[in-house]
Amino acid sequence: MKLFGSGHGACPGCGLPIAVKNVLEGVGPCFVANSTGCLEIISSQYGKSAWGVPYIHSVFENAAAVAAGIEVALKALRRTDEGPIVVFAGDGATADIGIGPLSGMFDRGHNVLYVCLDNEAYQNTGNQQSGLTPSGCYTTTTPAGKIMAGKQGQKKDMVAFALAHKLPYVATASVAFPRDIKRKAKRAIEFKGPKYIQIHSPCVTGWGLNGKQAIPVARLAVETGLYPLVEYENGELVRVKKVKERKPVEEYLKQQKRFRHLFKHPKGHEVVEELQKIADGNALKFGLDI
Amino acid sequence: MIRITPGAVSKPLESLKVKTGDWGAEYPVIEEEKCIGCGECEIFCPDLCIELIEAGMEKKGEKEKIIRVAKVNYEYCKGCGTCSVVCPAEAIKMELKDIYRGELK
Amino acid sequence: MKVVRGFYSVAYSVRLCRPDVICAYPITPQTEIVERLAEMYANGELGNCEYVTAESEFGAASILVGASATGARTFTATCSQGLILMSEVLWNASGMRLPIVLVNANRSLSAPLSIWNDHQDSMAMRDAGIIQVYAESNQEVHDMIPQAYKVAEDRRVMLPFMVCMDGYKLTHAYEPVDLLDQEIVDGFLPAYDPPVKLTTKKPLTFGSYATPDCYMEFRVAMHDAMDRARKVMDNVFQEWAEVSGRDWGGHISNGEEAETCVIAMGSLAGLVRNVVEELRKEGKSVSFIKLRTFRPFPAEELRKALTGASKVIVFERSLSLGSEPPVTLDVKSAIQKMGIDVYSVVVGLGGRDVPRELVKSTIQEVLEDRVKPGLHFKAKQFEEVIP
Ligand SMILES: Cc1ncc(C[n+]2csc(CCOP(=O)(O)OP(=O)(O)O)c2C)c(N)n1
Numbered sequence: 066m067k068l069f070g071s072g073h074g075a076c077p078g079c080g081l082p083i084a085v086k087n088v089l090e091g092v093g094p095c096f097v098a099n100s101t102g103c104l105e106i107i108s109s110q111y112g113k114s115a116w117g118v119p120y121i122h123s124v125f126e127n128a129a130a131v132a133a134g135i136e137v138a139l140k141a142l143r144r145t146d147e148g149p150i151v152v153f154a155g156d157g158a159t160a161d162i163g164i165g166p167l168s169g170m171f172d173r174g175h176n177v178l179y180v181c182l183d184n185e186a187y188q189n190t191g192n193q194q195s196g197l198t199p200s201g202c203y204t205t206t207t208p209a210g211k212i213m214a215g216k217q218g219q220k221k222d223m224v225a226f227a228l229a230h231k232l233p234y235v236a237t238a239s240v241a242f243p244r245d246i247k248r249k250a251k252r253a254i255e256f257k258g259p260k261y262i263q264i265h266s267p268c269v270t271g272w273g274l275n276g277k278q279a280i281p282v283a284r285l286a287v288e289t290g291l292y293p294l295v296e297y298e299n300g301e302l303v304r305v306k307k308v309k310e311r312k313p314v315e316e317y318l319k320q321q322k323r324f325r326h327l328f329k330h331p332k333g334h335e336v337v338e339e340l341q342k343i344a345d346g347n348a349l350k351f352g353l354d355i
Numbered sequence: 356m357i358r359i360t361p362g363a364v365s366k367p368l369e370s371l372k373v374k375t376g377d378w379g380a381e382y383p384v385i386e387e388e389k390c391i392g393c394g395e396c397e398i399f400c401p402d403l404c405i406e407l408i409e410a411g412m413e414k415k416g417e418k419e420k421i422i423r424v425a426k427v428n429y430e431y432c433k434g435c436g437t438c439s440v441v442c443p444a445e446a447i448k449m450e451l452k453d454i455y456r457g458e459l460k
Numbered sequence: 461m462k463v464v465r466g467f468y469s470v471a472y473s474v475r476l477c478r479p480d481v482i483c484a485y486p487i488t489p490q491t492e493i494v495e496r497l498a499e500m501y502a503n504g505e506l507g508n509c510e511y512v513t514a515e516s517e518f519g520a521a522s523i524l525v526g527a528s529a530t531g532a533r534t535f536t537a538t539c540s541q542g543l544i545l546m547s548e549v550l551w552n553a554s555g556m557r558l559p560i561v562l563v564n565a566n567r568s569l570s571a572p573l574s575i576w577n578d579h580q581d582s583m584a585m586r587d588a589g590i591i592q593v594y595a596e597s598n599q600e601v602h603d604m605i606p607q608a609y610k611v612a613e614d615r616r617v618m619l620p621f622m623v624c625m626d627g628y629k630l631t632h633a634y635e636p637v638d639l640l641d642q643e644i645v646d647g648f649l650p651a652y653d654p655p656v657k658l659t660t661k662k663p664l665t666f667g668s669y670a671t672p673d674c675y676m677e678f679r680v681a682m683h684d685a686m687d688r689a690r691k692v693m694d695n696v697f698q699e700w701a702e703v704s705g706r707d708w709g710g711h712i713s714n715g716e717e718a719e720t721c722v723i724a725m726g727s728l729a730g731l732v733r734n735v736v737e738e739l740r741k742e743g744k745s746v747s748f749i750k751l752r753t754f755r756p757f758p759a760e761e762l763r764k765a766l767t768g769a770s771k772v773i774v775f776e777r778s779l780s781l782g783s784e785p786p787v788t789l790d791v792k793s794a795i796q797k798m799g800i801d802v803y804s805v806v807v808g809l810g811g812r813d814v815p816r817e818l819v820k821s822t823i824q825e826v827l828e829d830r831v832k833p834g835l836h837f838k839a840k841q842f843e844e845v846i847p
Pocket residue numbers: 100101102103104125126154155156157158159182184186187188189190195
C-alpha cells in the first residue's frame with residue numbers, strides 16, 4: 066500500500082507533500098501523529114484521507130504528546146515491532162504553541178521522530194507570523210507599515226532547542242533536496258529516543274510564489290546560507306551541506322513577495338544587512354563555504 | 356441517509372477519489388526522447404502523479420538495460436510545474452490547457 | 461475492610477483494572493492519587509502498564525489520546541486548573557470516541573485561587589461528551605472505577621468517563637473501604653478490545669476533520685451514545701451490585717415519595733440524607749435524592765422520583781455566572797410542567813464548610829414556606845470596595 070496518496074488538497078507546488086512522501090519513504094510503514102495545520106487539512110478530510118499509514122490528528126499543539134502516547138501504548142501492548150512513530154508538525158505547532166509538549170516528549174526520551182515542516186508562518190490560517198518566521202518577513206500579523214518593516218526579532222533556533230535536550234539525532238533539511246530528506250529520515254530512525262528534523266518547505270501562497278518558483282527558491286535558501294542543512298549525531302555536527310559560491314541573500318529575498326517591501330522600505334536595507342549577517346554567521350559556524 | 360464511522364475514523368487513501376487533475380491551467384508534457392529516466396520529477400512531484408515506466412530495452416555493450424521514462428498521471432496533476440524545473444534533461448515542458456487558451460485571446 | 465484514605469482507594473482500584481497507560485500531572489488535592497500509582501509502578505505492581513510523567517495536564521490528556529487510540533486502557537486523574545487545562549484535549553477525546561477514564565478530585569477554579577472543594581471544575585466540562593458520576597464515599601469511588609471502564613469501553617458508548625470525588629473531603633478522608641479482589645474485577649471487566657485502533661496492519665486515519673455536510677451527524681451520534689450510556693450504565697450498576705454485593709442504586713438513589721425532595725451530589729449526600737431522615741422522624745414529608753450521574757442527565761428517573769412532590773431543593777456546589785446553577789437548570793428542564801417549585805441553594809463554594817445546621821435550617825425554611833422558590837446563596841453579606 067502507498068504510504069501517502071494523490072488527491073490531497075495541497076496548493077499546486079506546495080512543499081509539504083514533497084517533505085512528507087520522502088520522509089515516509091525513508092522510514093517505511095509507521096505511525097503518524099499530525100498537528101492541526103496545512104498538512105492536516107490537505108490530507109485528512111473525513112472520507113478523503115491521503116494517508117496509507119495509521120494516522121492521528123488530535124489538536125494544534127499536542128502532536129508530540131500524542132506520539133508519546135502511541136509509543137508507550139505500543140510498549141505496554143507489546144506491539145513495538147509494528148513500526149516507528151513519526152510526528153509531522155508545522156513550525157507554529159512546533160516552535161510556538163506546542164513547544165511545551167515537544168519539550169516534554171524530548172525530555173522523557175520517547176522513541177519518536179519529530180519532523181517540523183517549516184514553511185515559516187501559520188500558513189493554514191493565512192500566513193501569520195510564527196517563531197520560525199525570519200526577520201523582516203511580511204506576514205498578515207507582521208505587515209510592513211510606515212514604521213515597521215515586517216517581523217521583528219529573529220527566527221527561533223529550534224536546532225539548538227533540540228540539541229539542548231540531548232537528542233541523539235538532529236538535522237535540518239529542505240524540500241529542494243528530497244533525496245537528502247529521505248536519507249536523513251532513514252538515518253534518524255536508526256537512533257533510539259527522540260529525533261528532530263526540521264524541513265524547510267516553501268508555501269506558494271504565503272511566500273508569494275508560483276509553483277515553478279518553489280523549489281528554486283528553497284534551493285536559494287540553502288545556497289545563500291540562510292537555511293543551512295546540518296546533521297548532528299549524539300550532539301556532534303557530523304555533516305553539513307557545503308555551498309559553492311554562496312549567493313547574496315538578496316537573490317533569495319527578491320524572488321518572494323513576503324520580502325519585497327525590504328527593497329522599498331526605509332528600514333529595509335538594514336534588515337537585509339541583518340539577514341546577510343545571519344547567513345554569514347551560519348557559513349562561519351557550520352563551515353558552509355567551499 | 357448517510358453512513359458515518361464512530362469518531363470520524365477514515366479509511367486509508369480515500370483521497371484517490373478526489374481527482375485534482377482539473378486544478379491547474381497548465382500541464383506537463385514529457386519529451387520521451389529527452390527523458391533520461393533519472394526519477395527527479397517523480398521524487399519531487401507533490402501530487403505523487405509521476406511514475407517511471409519501462410519503455411523498452413537498450414543495448415549497452417554486452418548488457419541489456421531497461422529504458423525508463425517518466426509518465427504523468429493527469430488525473431491528479433495540478434500543473435504546478437515543479438517537475439519541469441527540476442528535470443536535469445529539460446525534458447518536461449509546461450503547456451497551457453486548451454480551455455484556458457480561449458480566454459487569453 | 462480496611463481504613464484507607466481516598467486517594468489510596470482510587471489507586472488501588474485503578475491497579476485492579478489493569479490499565480496499560482497511566483499519565484498524569486500533580487495538582488492538589490489529586491496529587492496523592494498519582495503518587496500512589498507511581499509507587500505501585502516503581503514497585504513493579506502494575507504489570508505491563510506504562511506510567512508516564514507528563515509535562516502538564518494538557519500533555520497528560522494528549523498522551524492518553526495517543527495511547528487510547530492505539531488500543532490501550534488508559535487512566536488519568538486531575539482537578540480544577542488541571543481539568544480546565546485538559547479541556548481542549550478532552551473535548552477532542554470524546555469526539556474521537558476514546559474511552560479514557562479519569563478521576564476528578566473536585567476543586568474550585570481560580571480566581572481567586574483556592575485549593576478547596578466545590579464542583580465548578582467538572583461542571584465546566586458539562587457539555588464535553590464525558591460521562592460524569594459523583595461519588596459519595598471512598599468505597600463508592602473504589603467501586604466506580606471498574607464500572608467506569610466497563611461503561612466507557614462498551615461499544616454502544618465509547619466515551620470518556622469522569623469519576624468525580626470531592627477534593628480533600630473524600631481524597632484525603634480516612635474511611636473504611638472494602639478493597640476489591642483482583643478476581644472480582646477480572647471477572648467483571650473484560651480486557652479492552654477496541655473496534656478500531658491505530659495499527660500498521662490496518663492503517664486508519666483518526667481525527668479527520670468534517671465538513672458541514674457531516675459534522676453535525678458526528679455530534680448527534682455522540683449525543684445518541686450518551687443516551688445509550690444510560691441503559692448501559694443501569695446494567696453495569698446492577699451487575700456490579702451482584703458481583704460486589706454493594707448496591708449503590710442507579711443514576712439516582714432516592715427514598716420514598718414526599719412533598720419536598722432534596723437533591724445533593726457527592727460527599728454532601730451523606731449529611732443531607734442524614735438531616736432529611738431526622739426531619740422525617742419529626743413527621744415532615746421530605747425525602748432525599750442523591751444524584752449520582754450528572755451526564756447523561758437522568759431526567760426520566762428524576763421525574764419518577766419527584767411524582768407527588770410539590771417542592772424540590774437542589775444543593776448546588778457551583779455556579780453558571782449569569783444564569784442559574786447547572787444542576788438546577790437540568791432539574792428544571794427535567795420536571796417542567798410538573799408544577800414543582802424549585803429552590804436552588806448554593807453552598808460550600810471554594811471549600812466553605814456546609815454545617816449540619818445550615819442544611820437543616822435551609823430545608824426547614826422551605827418546608828415552612830419562609831422562603832420563595834428561586835436562587836439562594838448561602839454566602840456572607842458583603843460589599844465590594846475599590847482598594
Ligand atoms: C489552540 C488553537 N489555536 C489556534 C488554532 C488555529 N490554527 C490552526 S492551524 C494554525 C497555524 C498552523 O501553523 P503551522 O503549525 O506553522 O502549520 P502550517 O499550516 O503553516 O503548515 C492555527 C493558528 C487552532 N486550531 N488551535
